[in-house]
Amino acid sequence: xxxxxxxxxxxxxxxxxxxxxxxxxxxxxxxxxxxxxxxxxxxxxxxxxxxxxxxxxxxxxxxxxxxxxxxxxxxxxxxxxxxxxxxxxxxxxxxxxxxxxxxxxxxxxxxxxxxxxxxxxxxxxxxxxxxxxxxxxxxxxxxxxxxxxxxxxxxxxxxxxxxxxxxxxxxxxxxxxxxxxxxxxxxxxxxxxxxxxxxxxxxxxxxxxxxxxxxxxxxxxxxxxxxxxxxxxxxxxxxxxxxxxxxxxxxxxxxxxxxxxxxxxxxxxxxxxxxxxxxxxxxxxxxxxxxxxxxxxxxxxxxxxxxxxxxxxxxxxxxxxxxxxxxxxxxxxxxxxxxxxxxxxxxxxxxxxxxxxxxxxxxxxxxxxxxxxxxxxxxxxxxxxxxxxxxxxxxxxxxxxxxxxxxxxxxxxxxxxxxxxxxxxxxxxxxxxxxxxxxxxxxxxxxxxxxxx
Amino acid sequence: xxxxxxxxxxxxxxxxxxxxxxxxxxxxxxxxxxxxxxxxxxxxxxxxxxxxxxxxxxxxxxxxxxxxxxxxxxxxxxxxxxxxxxxxxxxxxxxxxxxxxxxxxxxxxxxxxxxxxxxxxxxxxxxxxxxxxxxxxxxxxxxxxxxxxxxxxxxxxxxxxxxxxxxxxxxxxxxxxxxxxxxxxxxxxxxxxxxxxxxxxxxxxxxxxxxxxxxxxxxxxxxxxxxxxxxxxxxxxxxxxxxxxxxxxxxxxxxxxxxxxxxxxxxxxxxxxxxxxxxxxxxxxxxxxxxxxxxxxxxxxxxxxxxxxxxxxxxxxxxxxxxxxxxxxxxxxxxxxxxxxxx
Numbered sequence: 001x002x003x004x005x006x007x008x009x010x011x012x013x014x015x016x017x018x019x020x021x022x023x024x025x026x027x028x029x030x031x032x033x034x035x036x037x038x039x040x041x042x043x044x045x046x047x048x049x050x051x052x053x054x055x056x057x058x059x060x061x062x063x064x065x066x067x068x069x070x071x072x073x074x075x076x077x078x079x080x081x082x083x084x085x086x087x088x089x090x091x092x093x094x095x096x097x098x099x100x101x102x103x104x105x106x107x108x109x110x111x112x113x114x115x116x117x118x119x120x121x122x123x124x125x126x127x128x129x130x131x132x133x134x135x136x137x138x139x140x141x142x143x144x145x146x147x148x149x150x151x152x153x154x155x156x157x158x159x160x161x162x163x164x165x166x167x168x169x170x171x172x173x174x175x176x177x178x179x180x181x182x183x184x185x186x187x188x189x190x191x192x193x194x195x196x197x198x199x200x201x202x203x204x205x206x207x208x209x210x211x212x213x214x215x216x217x218x219x220x221x222x223x224x225x226x227x228x229x230x231x232x233x234x235x236x237x238x239x240x241x242x243x244x245x246x247x248x249x250x251x252x253x254x255x256x257x258x259x260x261x262x263x264x265x266x267x268x269x270x271x272x273x274x275x276x277x278x279x280x281x282x283x284x285x286x287x288x289x290x291x292x293x294x295x296x297x298x299x300x301x302x303x304x305x306x307x308x309x310x311x312x313x314x315x316x317x318x319x320x321x322x323x324x325x326x327x328x329x330x331x332x333x334x335x336x337x338x339x340x341x342x343x344x345x346x347x348x349x350x351x352x353x354x355x356x357x358x359x360x361x362x363x364x365x366x367x368x369x370x371x372x373x374x375x376x377x378x379x380x381x382x383x384x385x386x387x388x389x390x391x392x393x394x395x396x397x398x399x400x401x402x403x404x405x406x407x408x409x410x411x412x413x414x415x416x417x418x419x420x421x422x423x424x425x426x427x428x429x430x431x432x433x434x435x436x437x438x439x440x441x442x443x444x445x446x447x448x449x450x451x452x453x
Numbered sequence: 454x455x456x457x458x459x460x461x462x463x464x465x466x467x468x469x470x471x472x473x474x475x476x477x478x479x480x481x482x483x484x485x486x487x488x489x490x491x492x493x494x495x496x497x498x499x500x501x502x503x504x505x506x507x508x509x510x511x512x513x514x515x516x517x518x519x520x521x522x523x524x525x526x527x528x529x530x531x532x533x534x535x536x537x538x539x540x541x542x543x544x545x546x547x548x549x550x551x552x553x554x555x556x557x558x559x560x561x562x563x564x565x566x567x568x569x570x571x572x573x574x575x576x577x578x579x580x581x582x583x584x585x586x587x588x589x590x591x592x593x594x595x596x597x598x599x600x601x602x603x604x605x606x607x608x609x610x611x612x613x614x615x616x617x618x619x620x621x622x623x624x625x626x627x628x629x630x631x632x633x634x635x636x637x638x639x640x641x642x643x644x645x646x647x648x649x650x651x652x653x654x655x656x657x658x659x660x661x662x663x664x665x666x667x668x669x670x671x672x673x674x675x676x677x678x679x680x681x682x683x684x685x686x687x688x689x690x691x692x693x694x695x696x697x698x699x700x701x702x703x704x705x706x707x708x709x710x711x712x713x714x715x716x717x718x719x720x721x722x723x724x725x726x727x728x729x730x731x732x733x734x735x736x737x738x739x740x741x742x743x744x745x746x747x748x749x750x751x752x753x754x755x756x757x758x759x760x761x762x763x764x765x766x767x768x769x770x771x772x773x774x775x776x777x778x779x780x781x782x783x784x785x786x787x788x789x790x791x792x793x794x795x796x
Contacts, residue, residue, distance in 0.1 A: 051488070143508045146550045153559045154546070156566060169507060169546070176510025183460065183469060184511045184523060248469060249462030249521050298467065395721045398567065399704060400560070428467040 004076055006058035008050040010041065011071045018069035026068040042070075076131055131421050132375075137414040139177040141404035147173050148403040164195035174406075178414060180247060188251070189244040231261035242295060250428055255301075256294035264290045284359075285311040292367050298428040306366030314358050321350055353384035364417060371422040378416045386412055454478060455532055459514075459524030461493060474514065474522055476533060484522065494520065503534055505543035508550065567703075571726055575699045576692070576733075583691035588655070591691065595653035602651075602659075603641070610640035612662050620660075623671050624678055626749060631682060638678075640665065648763050652681040654690035667762055676746055676756035683741025689734040697727050731784045739791055753795040764788040 014023055020042065027038050041047055049072075050061055058074050065072045151166035168191045175185040208222040235258050242254040268283040285308045292304035325347030333340035357378040364376035390405035454477050461472040461484065471487035482496040494516060502515040512530040514522040524530065534540060549555050610617070621638055628636045636656045643649050643661030651659045658681045660674065668674045684690065704723055746753055785791070 138509075140508075146553075146556045147508065149556055149559045149563060150546060150549045152563060154549075165543075165546075172507050173510060176507065181469075183462075186511075186513065248467040249464045249519075249523075250467050398722055 004055060005052045006055060007048050007075045008053065008058050008062050008065070009073050009075055010047045010049055010065070011073055012044050012046045013071040014042075015066070015069050015071055023069040027065075027070075030064060030068060133181050133419040133421055135414040135417045135419065136179040137177055137411050138179065139174060139407045139410060141407045144173060144407050145403040161195065164191040164198060167191070167194060174410060175245070178410075180419060183248045186246045186249075187244060188246060189240070227266070231258050231265055234265055235261045238291060238294075248428075250298045253296040253298075254294055255296060256290055260290055260294075281311040281315045282308045284315075288363055292363070297369055300370055300428055302367055302369045304367055306362055310362060310366070314362055317358065318351060318354055321347070321354065325350065349384055349388055350380070353380050353387055356387075357383050360413065370428070373420040373422070375418045375420055376416060378413065383412065455529060455536070457524055457526045457529040457533075458487060459522045459526065461522055462520065464519035464521065472522065476537070480537060484516075494518075499533075499537040501537075503530060503538055505541050506531065506547045508547075570703060571700070575696055575703070576730070578699060579692045579696040580688075582695045583688040586691055591654040594690070594694075595655035595657055598653055599657060599659075606644060606646055607641040607659070607661075608644060609642060610662055611642055612640055612665060616665065620665070620671065620674060624675065627675060627678055627682065627745070630749070631686070634682075634685060636682070636685070648766055650677050650681055652684040652690070654685065654688065656685050658682070658685070663766075664763075667766060668759055669762075670755060670758075672751050673755040673759040675749070675751055676742060676753075676759065679742035679745040679749075679751070680738045680756070682745065683738035684734065686741065687734070687737055689738065693727075693730060693734065696730055697723075700726055728784055732786045735785045735791070739794065743794055757792040757795045760788055760792055 014020065023042065024035070024038050027033060027041075028035065033041075041049070049065070050058065053061065062072045062074050147169055151162070151170060154162040155166050168187065168189055171187040171189070175187040178185045208219070235254070235256050238256060239254040242252040245252045264283070264286045268279070268286055272279050272283050285306065288306070289304050292302050295302045325343070329340045329343050329347065332343050357380050360378055361376045364374040367374055386408060390401070390408060393401040394405050454475060456473060456475045458471070458473050461470040462468070470493070472484050472493060473487050473490075475483045475485075476499060477483075480497075480499040482494070482499060482501060483492065484494040485492045496516070500517050504513040504515070506512065506527060509525070509527060511523050511525050512527055514524070514530070514533075516522070534544070549559075617640055624638060628638075634656050636658060638658050638660070640660050640662060643663045646661060646663075648663040648667045649661045650664055653659070658678065660677070664677065665674065668677075700723055742756060743753065746756065
């Protein structure tokens with residue numbers, strides 16, 4: 001294995017109980033830095049002080065800076081690849097980093113790149129654990145609100161035509177504010193394709209509607225067409241979404257076959273009806289497995305390690321809260337009837353949060369790609385409070401709050417999602433270009449199908 | 454000369470490189486690594502696609518070979534666009550999105566639009582759609598509703614055949630005066646529904662036994678029939694279905710994908726609006742009954758008498774002004790308000 005390289009990162013804080021002026025003078029004494037340079041470094045922001053150093057250099061420099069009173073952390077760079085230049089000599093770091101500091105925005109970019117990288121916790125030089133890379137979400141409710149309201153207004157004014165562009169802008173905002181190791185997610189769908197898809201879908205439904213006048217008996221044909229087309233629609237939706245999502249200029253993909261989609265979305269649910277839902281957790285598991293295992297990033301497939309047993313355990317976990325909730329409703333109803341409605345809403349909300357949190361956690365914790373795993377640690381009670389406040393505020397403001405609700409939810413969900421990188425994230429390779437029409441996706445959208453991750 | 458920093462991705466691998474991109478006045482583009490200044494790409498002309506601005510999200514400079522530069526330096530990118538690219542109409546959209554003044558005007562417009570749609574637009578559209586629906590749909594919908602009611606709430610009537618025949622004969626003048634419609638009077642035991650009457654879109658009108666028993670005079674039942682005929686003639690059944698789905702659609706369009714909120718709460722304003730629509734229909738039907746009764750020389754007080762008895766039966770002690778807010782949670786207007794016109 002090639003030698004690992006490290007970044008030396010100042011976390012923006014001084015060590016506890018250390019005085020700023022003491023740090024300044026120590027730094028100026030130890031390193032060839034001017035007072036102004038030291039002040040810029042100590043502004044209280046996270047700064048990469050040295051990039052791409054070998055282990056010995058990084059540790060030596062890190063230890064020296066720590067002695068001066070700065071809270072320093074070493075982060076592991078992706079294993080040296082052709083794209084990286086060898087480390088520059090230790091003496092130069094002051095000048096080099098200063099240049100990066102002066103161009104404000106560029107610094108933000110620069111640190112974003114590696115500062116989020118693998119954090120070496122504890123003492124300098126301790127043993128490596130798989131590096132933890134948090135998902136960052138920087139969306140702002142106010143900004144998203146402005147985009148949202150312009151989207152609605154332009155859609156009204158253009159009689160719906162703009163809605164395709166609206167969808168793309170909405171998604172681009174959310175994707176663009178989601179970052180992983182200094183790279184943002186990118187939504188690449190072509191609004192024209194979405195518009196075409198929508199026109200065809202609406203055409204189909206107008207046709208089936210007109211059919212009720214002319215030949216009411218043939219209505220069943222349209223229903224059959226829809227049922228038969230459902231697996232195709234699902235595959236197309238997943239494919240369109242994946243193909244139009246990218247990070248680091250490499251797209252995601254979806255390789256699921258319609259035949260398999262028919263199995264997990266039509267056949268197994270059909271069987272589930274006749275087993276009184278006992279196999280429902282298994283069906284749910286098969287659907288998630290189908291989605292994850294057929295998803296790709298570049299040429300690499302995702303892996304799904306969950307078992308149906310885990311999904312049974314998950315859904316069984318809801319039985320106790322349900323029983324307790326029903327008992328509470330009955331008991332409260334016996335004492336003071338009007339309150340039982342409140343308890344009922346409470347139970348509903350709890351189950352809503354329970355389902356969202358547990359399925360999200362299991363899905364991500366069981367998914368991996370190459371040697372990169374995910375860790376999702378959403379919690380039921382905070383999520384419940386989030387849903388409750390979002391729902392109340394959205395209802396009371398007639399929907400005007402909904403952009404904030406979206407941002408708050410994403411912030412929570414992404415804030416509890418971490419990539420556990422055990423491997424060079426740069427080894428992923430782009431796949432073949434494929435173009436997918438938006439038709440399937442728009443059919444799915446029309447019915448508000450929720451089959452994404 | 455314009456220079457900006459960013460991350461370089463070649464489009465073939467996920468390798469991330471810090472770069473500086475320099476665009477000279479001639480349009481010449483240089484991209485070099487930020488650390489050792491080694492050159493990555495040189496373009497003789499500015500053959501670079503630039504993504505449209507969207508708030509503070511990263512911009513992408515897309516190079517001809519599929520590589521791209523990702524940067525947060527939106528202002529510098531805007532300079533490049535101004536200089537070397539035609540501005541896209543999406544940049545104007547960005548202007549709209551970034552001025553709070555426009556957004557406030559937009560919000561105001563949206564609220565007025567929402568109010569107008571709920572108050573006028575949706576009921577108007579629903580009326581048109583409901584009148585376009587063919588009778589086959591009305592029949593199917595009505596049969597399904599009736600069998601659903603029969604299964605869940607209603608049971609076979611316990612009235613004797615004589616009473617039923619007498620009432621049907623008594624109703625005949627009202628029914629024959631609506632020769633365009635195919636009215637069918639049926640009786641059921643209401644059970645939990647108590648004294649009630651419903652109209653289905655195809656002209657089926659159901660009286661519960663309790664309603665019949667509560668009536669002191671057959672003319673009182675004629676008054677109720679006139680009200681139910683009003684529902685059918687004005688197509689309230691279909692209009693409310695269309696209205697409610699249009700409303701749901703409009704709310705969905707506004708709230709979009711609400712992953713973090715539960716639909717239970719979003720349904721609340723929808724429900725309140727639907728109730729308001731329902732009360733409006735009741736008023737329309739009352740109005741219809743009023744004219745219909747005058748045409749047939751039925752004393753208007755019969756309607757009021759029966760309605761009061763029904764309200765009393767249901768245990769409502771409304772009308773004292775303090776419980777006005779209950780009105781917003783009700784499918785029917787308050788009894789006393791309804792009856793003013795009949796006295």
